[in-house]
Amino acid sequence: MRYESEVARQIAFEAITTAGANEAIAHSLTEAVISAELAGSKAVGFAHLPDYLDGFVKGRIAVNAEPQVTFPALAAVRVDAQRGIAQLAYDRVFDEVVERAKTYGVVALAISNSFTVGELGYYTRRLAEAGLVALGTCNATAQMTTLESGKAIYGTNPVSFAAPVANDRPLVIDQASSATAFVNVRRAAEAGETLPEGWAVDEQGEPTTDAKAAINGLLLAFGGARGANIAMMMEILAAGMTGGNWSMDAPHYAQGSQTPGVGLFLVALKADVFAEGFEARVAAQIDRLAQAGVRIPGSHIKVREIDVPDDVMEKVRSFGRATR
Structure with a gap:
């Protein structure tokens, strides 16, 4: 079913507050969910919202967390999310x-x-909209392995890059180190669909x-060892540089009552400090690439309304009703 963005925004906000979160948290999370939907990142939009709702109810997310901010250097900002959501810490x-x-x-x-x-691209996109070049990564509960390890x-340790483009919306690249996101495996299992080879291992x-066997198994990195190396690099930034939990140590995001306690690491750059006319140069280069047949990330997305499967929206709505 399709929803106008304001209607979808109201549904998300009400579900979040009904699950116990305060209005500041609800506002930050709602905007991130709507942004993911409008960007075409549906796996981390409404489809992911029930994980947050359950987290509020079960104590995995602090419902009144107020992030603590410090400035260890002139060009460095640190935030302890206090067991809350990264979206509020970012705001x-x-x-x-x-x-x-x-x-x-x-x-x-x-x-x-x-x-x-x-959606990791939510964070880099906003910086690009403010005229900055951004590179970011994050980690989460360990749910990816390598064929050599099996553990x-x-x-999924994604990486996102965003850059402002003259007279156009920003270029945003957002991709996981895994071959897919776990929510896609879960969706395939619910629909009785099979997975492509190279996506996952069983228990x-x-x-x-x-897909049902993969639910109890683990995801695989894309590209074998090369993808696993990227996952390692991203984790050292996301957990090592932030002081967050390593994925192996992070409590599960969908089980128990402990927060995953993971990290988000971003670098933002003012491009014209390094190269004049950056935005115009990027626009011209993107046009050249497109004319050469290169698929430009996000160029195919022209979303005006939010299309959410009925079962997903019912889960969001019924979750709110069940927790009243």
Whole structure:
């Protein structure tokens, strides 16, 4: 079913507050969910919202958390999310990050002790909309392995890049180190669909295309060892640089009552400090690439209304009713 963005926004906000979160948290999370939907990142939009709702109810997310902000250096910002959501932590320092990046040319942001971050591109996109080039990564509960290990080692550990483009919306690239997101496996299992080869292993660590078997198994990195190396690099930034939990140590985001306590790491740069006319140059280069047949990330997305499967929206709505 399709929803106008304001209607979808109201549904999300009401579900979040009904689940116990305060209005500041509800506002930050709602905007991130709507942004993910409008960006075409549906796996981390409404489909992921029930994980947050359950987290509020079960104590995995602090419902009244107020992030603690420190500035360890002129071009560095640290935020302890206090077991809350990364989206609120980001909102609390966004203007400061933009101001410092434009003042010093570069700034790094480290957010720790949070629930999973949702759509990573949401964070880099906002910086690009403010005229900055951004690179970011995060980690989460370990649900990815390598064929050599067979054990839960990494989160999906995505990387996102965003850049402002003259007279156009920003270029945003957002992709996981895993071959897919776990929510896609869960969706396939619910629909009785099979998985492509190379997406997952079963409980015994054996490659599988059975989505139901993969639910009890683990995801695989894209591209074999190369993807696993990228996952390692991203985790060292996301957990090592922030002080957040390593994915292997992070409590599960959908079980128990403890927060995953993971990290989000971002670098923002003022491009014209390094190269004049950056936005125009990027626009021209993107046009050249498109004419050469290159698929430009996000160029196919023209969303005006939010299309959410009935079962997903019913889960969001019924969750709110069940917790009243």
